[in-house]
Amino acid sequence: MADVIIAGSGPTGLMLACELRLAGVDVLVLERLAERSDKSRAGGLHARSVELLDQRGIVDRFLAAGRAMPLAHFAFMHLDIEDFPTRHPYALAMHQTRIEQLLEERALELGVRLRWAAEVTDLRQDETGVEVEISGGQGTERLRADYLVGCDGGRSVVRKLTGIGFPGTPATLTALLGDVTLTDPPSEVVFGPEGRRENGFFMAFHSEHPGMYRVITVEFDKVTDRDAPVTLETLSEACAKIAGTDFGMHSPYRLDRFSDACRLVDTYRAGRVLLAGDAAHVHFPSSGQGLNLGLQDAVNLGWKLAAVVRGQAPEELLDSYDAERRLSTERMLNNIRAQTAIWRASTQADALRQVFSDLIEFDDGNRYLGGVISQLDTYYPVGDGHPALGRRMTDLDIKSPSGQVRVYELLHVARPVLLDLTGRSDLRAALDGWTDRVDHVEAEPQDDHWAFPVIGDVPAPAAVLIRPDGHVAWAAPAAPVGSAVPQTATADLRSALTRWFGPARAS
Ligand SMILES: Cc1cc2nc3c(=O)[nH]c(=O)nc-3n(C[C@H](O)[C@H](O)[C@H](O)COP(=O)(O)OP(=O)(O)OC[C@H]3O[C@@H](n4cnc5c(N)ncnc54)[C@H](O)[C@@H]3O)c2cc1C
Structure with a gap:
């Protein structure tokens, strides 16, 4: 029994667990994996996420583990956020595995209970709570909580079992990712528009695994089965087709795929079941937003759910979680769709890139896009009046x-x-x-x-x-x-x- 069960110990689930514990809620996190994966996807935190960690007094451990860098960009057009009024006008480069380790460390310090090898396989809710079925090392088990939050990633079982719709746009491209050894690596890392070609684009940069490169290939207008396994041969062929060479890749440590499918749940809550992070929204990882959106979901939801669980606020408070996060996330998904369009190689896409590049030269253009990408401009419509209303408080x-x-x-x-x-x-x-x-x-x-x-x-x-x-x-x-x-x-x-x-x- 717990006040809240969280399915998934990714960044969203861990951050939410910390927020709930801070408010005195008893939290159990269930994780399907037997141990934390060392195969990172995200490579950093945007400025608003760094502020969120600062708001909770844990920013120093992240600053010590990461590297502050001017990484804010729109389709790889650099955005200058250095003069933004924040103590953290930069992105913090660090691998997702490290982010998760630090959040887990914090969660355990706060008294979160975390169970590995505990996969949520079924659920049933009634008027007073949610019963969750898990399978894992100890066979099948049933657990009960007042609320369940699915932070179980883009293919969320909680979302599917709850029958929550996931409308959006389907994939239009195939993206492959490999952490591989390169016999003949590029003379300089490829991480930007220089990897754009007519039939797609590629990247090749140092991976988190010493001596290895992360190679990413993107083929436009090619949709493949998202469950089909990725082999070294498929990645090598795609790379040769786009880059003209496979850089002599061999000895893959990890192979994966992703796409530009872009979806947002039709509701973040069905009764006592809520969704957060990738379970609620997926998109192409352009400009590195997904993990950061998940942290914002967690920080928006945590205090509200805690107040409801503790009987301090009515359940309707949870509706503001959907309203507020939907607004921000829809805006971000739109921005990412625009970036993906600009990535394409066509006369029209080149023209669009030029127009955006001109607009970014203007202070207003840079500020608008910099605000979205750094997530510092996250705004919730709490009411009319003073212009500070709904904005994130400045750190005076x-x-x-x-x-x-x-x-x-x-x-x-x-x-x-x-x-x-x-x-x-x-x-x-x-x-x-x-x-x-x-x-x-x-x-x-x-x-x-x-x-x-x-x-x-x-x-x-x-x-x-x-x-x-x-x-x-x-x-x-x-x-x-x-x-x-x-x-x-x-x-x-x-x-x-x-x-x-x-x-x-x-x-
Ligand atoms: C190539 C690539 C690069 C990216 N780069 C960036 C970036 O630079 N910045 C950024 O912000 N985002 C980036 N992202 C996106 C980012 O990785 C995700 O948005 C982020 O991991 C979402 O966190 P989450 O906790 O919501 O979900 P996840 O990280 O997917 O975590 C879900 C957890 O739930 C567990 N789980 C799943 N099913 C169950 C179940 N039934 N029961 C129990 N546990 C379960 C999983 O094992 C996992 O641990 C990138 C994505 C890709 C593909």
């Missing part, structure tokens, strides 16, 4: 009675924060009934304006309510220090508190 330095702190330090425990820069005690009274769930931090105002990626500078509000995922749920109007917060704004604050953190507790 603030002077509070307990000393100088950063806003992200206030979020380490994953609790909501009312950041009060009014210099008055009016808001303390407005928080009556929520002090068990919401932290009130009074600080001295420091700047007239706050800087956000993409939207730029906005007038500093006199107070903000920050959700545990770091997004702004309510903002008071900007006002001179010491002036009263208008009564309408205080009433808005109380309705935002009710909406996001449940009804006030009678004192």
